[in-house]
Amino acid sequence: MSGTEIFGGWVAAFLTLAIFSYLYKDNPFYKIAEHIFVGVSAGYWTSMFFWTQIQPNLFGRLWPKLEASEMSGGLMSVWYGIYNVLGAVLPAVFPAGGIDKGHGMHLIYIIPFLLGIMMLLSISSKLSWFARWGIAYTVGMAAGLRAYGFLNSNVIGQIKGSAVQFVGGLPFFNLLGDSIFNSLIIVVGTISGLIYFYFSKEHTGILGKVGRLGIYFLMISFGASFGFAVMGRISLLIGRFIDLIDYSKAGYHHATIWIMIVMVALLGYSAFKEKQAPPPTTE
């Protein structure tokens, strides 16, 4: 095993145990892990977004690599002249001759480019209102784009899925498969659930009773979902324990064991000192 792998194992074991130490209480080990996690991930995602989205998909479409003859003449020479200026400042982002990411030139991408610049203008108090355009575009675009999909899957699909079978040789009751009883549950559960979310009328009388039935159905489904998710979390926990057991082997110089001993000793010492410290006086 290489030195880098062993070092990685020690780091992973330390960070895992530092996060687990939160089960005892908020402590310096947890704080170290938390701040490393937040800081590294913020930097990592910024870098990832830039190098996987902005540089190849935005700049790569605005200034793709073209033949020298295609870049010459009229507006193209001005356009690539801007690129060359940017390339002189940031050669890693704007390499000479254009960005070769397999895209053609799509000048429509000037719109997201400008919206991005508008978002950056929020650093200026006078020009920060430009950022609202980007927000408005994001919200409006998402609403329009998703309306069709939601209508298809959540409305038409739901109506179709709720039109269940009641005949065709179905048994009255079947725990695992289709049955008349299960069909009845689906129809009654869906309708009463929808009625619970009816807001234009006070839930009294028959509406209140059906709405109450709806919330019972919802709570039962939430309970099942909760149990299912907890099982998933347990499997994640088992995964972390398996890794910790691996890091406690001789190949990693018993990383888990040593780190755990040091952590427990330091936390124990800290608790002991806290206990011995005189209580704060109040006047």
Add this chain to the structure above:
Amino acid sequence: MKDQKFWTVVAGLALVFIVYWYLGHPIFKSDRIVMFFAVLLMMGTLIYYIRVAERGEKIFLRTIPGLKAIEEAVGRSTEMGKEVLYVPGIMDMDQVETVAGVIILGYVSRMTSRYETPLNVPVSRSIVMKAARESCKESYLIEGRPDLFHDDMVHYLTDDQFAYAAGVNGIMNREKPAACLYMGKFYAESLILAETGNSIGAIQIAGTASPSQIPFFVTACDYTLIGEEFFAASAYLSQKPELLGGVKGQDVLKVIIISAIVLATVFRFLNEMGWMGWNVLDFLTIQ
């Protein structure tokens, strides 16, 4: 038939469509006609009720218990002299839950400015940070307390889901807010946040439409706005006619959908019994 302008436009469009249909309806995909009418019905209903609300007609919305609790939570924070922590979910502004979360944030920040209670809004997306700041700034201006507003009350942590959860947990542990509000789109971090909030003794109110996360919030929070309640809450609190009309329109659509479910079930039964040749399931299958 109060809204004559609306019905005139509807009649005009219907006439145009009938003429278009009898002219052979070029470029119209006939196998998507169900979807076409569903889109029209939905749009028409929502526009009609938004116009009703904009005319100033009273739109009744029943009380949602979690809404009253938001005011209590801010009041409790004020009494204890501690901050209100507001988490607008971990997704971007292209999610409707995040938009609803930012609208509710506007209402919460109005209360915090009125009571001079500190507000802390950690976010995980840059566009959400900008939108949330604008929303808070507007609220503080409306309440006449721009001096209390500062940009750092809405601050970015990280885009990473669990790093964000760890960061918010750290804020909860160190600053011990008296109220934690989770309003937006959440995934697996929901229980981590709600459990930590519970451990510090904060009053917790959650609102989300993520079905897989509602159980966790129901378990660990004092109040939870479930699914549609969350969207209705944003309309109820903002009292904006377009949102109130939207909720009323959606209620009418729910009644239409319930009727459609009952009719589809009956038609399927009749078809399977051999009493009717028309298959409703084929009709509802969108190509």
